[in-house]
Amino acid sequence: MGRGVTGPAGGLLVVGDVITDIVARHPGPLATGTDTAAAIRTLPGGAGANVACWAAHTGCADVRLLARVGADTARWHERELRAAGVHPRLVVDPVAPTGTVICLVDAGAAAERTFLTCSGASLRLEPADWSDALLDGVGRLHLSGYLLFAESSRELARRALAAARARGVPVSLDPASAGFLAELGVDRFLAFARDLDVLLPSRDEACLLTCRTDWADAAAELSGLVPVVVAKSGAEGALVARSGSVRARIPAVPAVPRDTTGAGDAFTGAFLAALVAGASVEEAAQRGCLAGARAVERVGGRPPTPPPSTGDTTAPEPYEAHRSDPAAPAPGP
Secondary structure (H helix, E strand, O other): OOOOOOOOOOEEEEEOOOEEEEEEEEOOOOOOOOOOOOEEEEEEEOHHHHHHHHHHHOOOOOEEEEEEEEOOOHHHHHHHHHHOOEEEEEEEEOOOOOEEEEEEEEOOOOOOEEEEEEOHHHHHOOHHHOOHHHHOOEEEEEEEHHHHHOHHHHHHHHHHHHHHHHHOOOEEEEOOOHHHHHHHOHHHHHHHHOOOOEEOOEHHHHHHHHOOOOHHHHHHHHOOOOOEEEEEOHHHOEEEEEOOEEEEEEOOOOOOOOOOOOHHHHHHHHHHHHHHOOOOHHHHHHHHHHHHHHHHOOOOOOOOOOOOOOOOOOOOOOOOOOOOOOOOOOOOO
């Protein structure tokens, strides 16, 4: 079967990470060695989980997520994912806690963020957590780039990619982190990427992967390896490249940013939801830009969800049981 963006009809399966975000918005420079006033919130996050939630928020009726969490916050994360319209398949790690990211957000005009990351259980996904049956009823598979940054989760990603290829299910990937990508090595990443159908790098990631300084040139070069490349650059919008050349430039949607955390995830989620609905790549990129603009106007990486009818979902709570056996009943349908 030829490679491209069109696959069998069905839902979207995201394989990636669930993270607890501690978002600290500080109004000025950090004061080294003393206190800096900040507004601090604990929120659900993770690139893979954010993508899944934005895909559901922007109209994809069947969004599934495979991820690994710790027993410390598994129930809270499951509840938040369900509230967002996502069907979670969470493997509970018997040892590691859920990954945590401290997001330092400059509350100035750019709302730029810096991450301090403890991956925890998220990169402990392993081949045994995968089953080809996860692709039943799935029309698209999306892999979080964070999976490639540890050997066990990288092997799971390889298995998922091979299974999708065998079924003719298109596969997309967002590289996720220029910093971790540099540590992994460009050659190792590109060796994996050559079997993808869609690559969704940020401007910095595209330039890093090609050693080019111009992101349009970088996107064009990458599209010689992956059939469709959609490069994202915040206020500069997005580029769609195919077969070695840029085919479309998608303008950004105006926004007043409060927190840029998860903006790329929002783009990717809305983009994939649009593809599932039958949109062209260019139309999907336009919807991605709209979602990215809405995301930066919010604090945290997730879309708005309906308020809970009972209980408090503003902070994590302990999970009452350990579950590391992927054959055991998973939370969700």
